[in-house]
Each structure stands twice: as structure tokens, then as C-alpha cells.
Amino acid sequence: MTSARATAVWIDSSSATIVRWGGDESGPVRLESDVPSHHRSTGHLAAPGGERHGGTGPRSAGERHRLEHLRAFLALVRAALPGDDLLLMGDGIVVQRLAASVREDDAAHGVQRRIELRRCGPLTVAQQRAALREFVGEPPRRVHAASAVEG
Secondary structure: OOOOOEEEEEEOOOEEEEEEEOOOOOOOEEEEOOOOOOOOOOOOEOOOOOOEOOOOHHHHHHHHHHHHHHHHHHHHHHHHOOOOEEEEEEOOHHHHHHHHHHHHHHHHHOOOOOEEEEEOOOOOHHHHHHHHHHHHOOOOOOOOHHHHHHO
């Protein structure tokens, strides 16, 4: 077992769910994001040279706006994280950005902790807790068939 305390985070661009292990095992914390979804282009080319209809300015401005919202959301999630070992889970680039951001902050402040990144689809809170148990080295709780029948 690495430490008595650990935290699991499942994150994507729309929300983050934080579950703790050891010490303060309060209910899960869910943080909602205001990151706008990606703008999808229709692919229509209106002018030679590869420029899309309407030019490239608005699309670039929209993407900068989205990235700024994402940076603010990641800062909110980082602020909610304790100094525990971290299990960061998600299925996209957002979890990778969070891991990089946490590692960068830890290096700047001289903090050393275990940070593991796992790529996975959306998880329930129970699945997050099971992954966190595995991460800290605690065996899963087992129900014996005989006691289940007797009870």
C-alpha cells in the first residue's frame, strides 16, 4: 500500500467526479464544467487555398474561448484535490491535461506523490471506488456464499 489516503478523479470536458479513500471518505464531489463543445465545420471550401467559408478568424476565436474555459475548469478541479496520491481517469485529452497540470504544479511546489493516469470510459461512483481500492492496494470486500445464504 502506497499511502493511507488517495483520491480518484474521473474527468472529461463536461464534468469531474472526485472520490476519496482513507481519512475523510465523504461522498463523491461532482464538478460541472462550462466548457463549450467543439465547433464542427461542415468542410465546405468557399475559396481557393483551403480557407473555409467565412475565413479562419471566428473558428480560431471560438477554439481559444473553449480552451480558456477548459483551463479554468482544470484549475477548479486542481483546487478541489487534496495532497493525496492521485488516480486520474478519463477517456480523452482532458484527463491528460489534468495530469500534466498537476505534475507541473507539484514540481513547482516540491510536492512528491504518486499520480497514475488511466484511460477508460465513464465510470459509476462504485466503479471509481473499486479502482481506487485497487490503486491503494486494498483487497476488494468479499461476501462469502455461506454467510449470504444464512443472512
